[in-house]
Amino acid sequence: MSDSEWASLRREVMASIDYERLITVRYGAGGGRRLVLFSAIDCGYCRKMEESLRKNAATVNTTFYIIPMSLRDVERDGSASWQKVxxxxxxGESGQAWRSYWQSGAIPPSASCDIDARSASQLAYQLRDILSAVGARMSGTPAIFREDGSKLTPSTNMSATELAETYGPAGLPHVDAVSPYWLADPGSAESASSTSTGGSALDLGGLLKKILK
Known part of the structure; x- marks a missing residue:
């Protein structure tokens, strides 16, 4: 695949994510942004980033869609941490719960939900692996991906102006309307068209649906 084809695939993968299933945290009016943030509750740099955002909340205009994580292995010593996740x-107010955790360490009471400690770990790492497979790789937390799948390198030393420019409307990449091509359902018209023009309908679309829907 060419670089442009990889970029097209990344855009389609990002557009296929069910953002409503992620934790939504808005600053200001939201800025028309859809930044995907992998963040771990036991990550020191994640805490510094949250403190910086909280300190400059009055000037930040953006929306983060958060995949919460722990740095610990759920199958070894991380069960309690992933239970917090x-x-x-x-x-019911996961965005506020996320902010409250970083402000005071508060953990909401248990609620009826289809995401337990083990499935939370699976969701986070499966989405990480899918993004990595299409070239949107993370090497640690926090990791932020823009709407086109390109990676932002967060800094804990950004000024208020830098935060606003990086995460706000000014940092929005140009992304054309995304139509199914690489992730078209097998047998669909889009899939047949992509195959006939040299593309291939990958199964990532179905996998994403299993992960986040």
Whole structure:
């Protein structure tokens, strides 16, 4: 695949994410942004980033869609940490629960939800692996991806102006309307068209639906 084809695939993968299933945190009016943020509740740099955003909240105009994580292995010593992730994610006000956690360490009470500690870990790492497979790789947390799948490198030393320019409307990449091509359902007209023109309908679309819907 050419660089432009990889870029097209990344845009389509980003557009296929069910953002309503993620934790939504808006600053200002939201800025028309859809920034995907992988952030771990036990990550020191994540805490510094949250503190910077909270300090400059009056000048930031953006929306983060958060995949909450823990740095610990859920199958070894991380069950308790991932349970906290689950309770934040399952909260009826998950965005506020996320902010409250970083402000005071508060964890919401358990709620009926289809995301437990183990499935929260699976969701986070499966989405990470899918993005990595199309060239949107993360090497640690926090990791931020723009609407086109390009990666932002967060800094804990950004000024208020830099935060506004990076995360706000000024930082929005140009993304054309995305039509199914790479992720078209097998047998669909789009899939047949992509195959006939040299493309290939990948199964990532179905996998994303399983992960986030």
């Amino acid at each position: 689950s309770r934040i994610w399952c909260s």
